[in-house]
């Protein structure tokens with residue numbers, strides 16, 4: 001039996017996937033934006049993927065987390081950016097265009113604007129046109145992933161706010177944007193496959209992290225960043241989950257419940273395989 005694995009075609013996912021070979025097991029890789037993968041995971045169209053941490057919060061009773069895997073940052077993340085021609089403090093009365101690719105960052109923005117900046121009712125909307133066009137016309141807009149990296153590099157606006165940075169100033173904690181989520185029914189039916197997948201994913205990530213400069217050299221040619229920038233981007237992120245990450249995640253969930261974006265406070269439930277993942281001696 002093989003697995004249907006979601007893949008996000010952003011540079012931040014390269015360290016997970018670059019050395020991962022799905023041909024060995026016949027696993028099927030399905031590429032999409034985080035929002036598309038969240039929906040496919042919720043519908044059972046894929047079995048596991050890197051998904052928005054907010055998606056876990058929404059449907060946590062159907063899901064388990066693969067331990068120690070995330071897309072997170074302690075401070076600046078470089079690719080979750082609010083672009084504006086006005087300082088953020090002046091945005092209380094202005095509409096803010098939001099990307100349709102995200103579930104976590106759009107809620108993080110709402111939470112920061114209310115809890116940290118004291119906005120009563122931020123006006124966030126999904127525009128018909130690309131967010132980049134709104135920003136080019138002098139409006140405010142939120143982008144994530146490679147589109148955020150490209151817009152920042154192009155100097156898209158006078159003011160650029162990194163939501164990882166704002167969260168860190170607000171909370172002193174790392175922020176967990178994405179988690180590897182497996183559907184609970186799949187974890188039960190295909191436990192062996194999920195264990196194997198998890199081991200192969202960890203190995204592929206370990207290989208990437210062991211020589212990030214070489215990976216950046218291999219990948220940068222096809223990307224919007226040069227090798228130095230790509231390396232710096234990956235080095236600002238963390239791909240694991242420490243206690244501090246869990247604290248950051250729990251605070252995000254608490255605030256999402258406070259503002260009624262989530263119905264209940266999620267429990268962090270992990271897929272725990274029957275034997276140790278890697279020999280860490």
Ligand SMILES: C=C(O[C@@H]1C=C(C(=O)O)C=C[C@H]1O)C(=O)O
Nearest residue numbers: 034052079102103104105145177
């Ligand atoms: C840091 C990022 O993390 C992402 C943000 C997500 C979201 O906002 O829902 C989901 C997956 C991650 O790719 C990014 O894409 O820039």
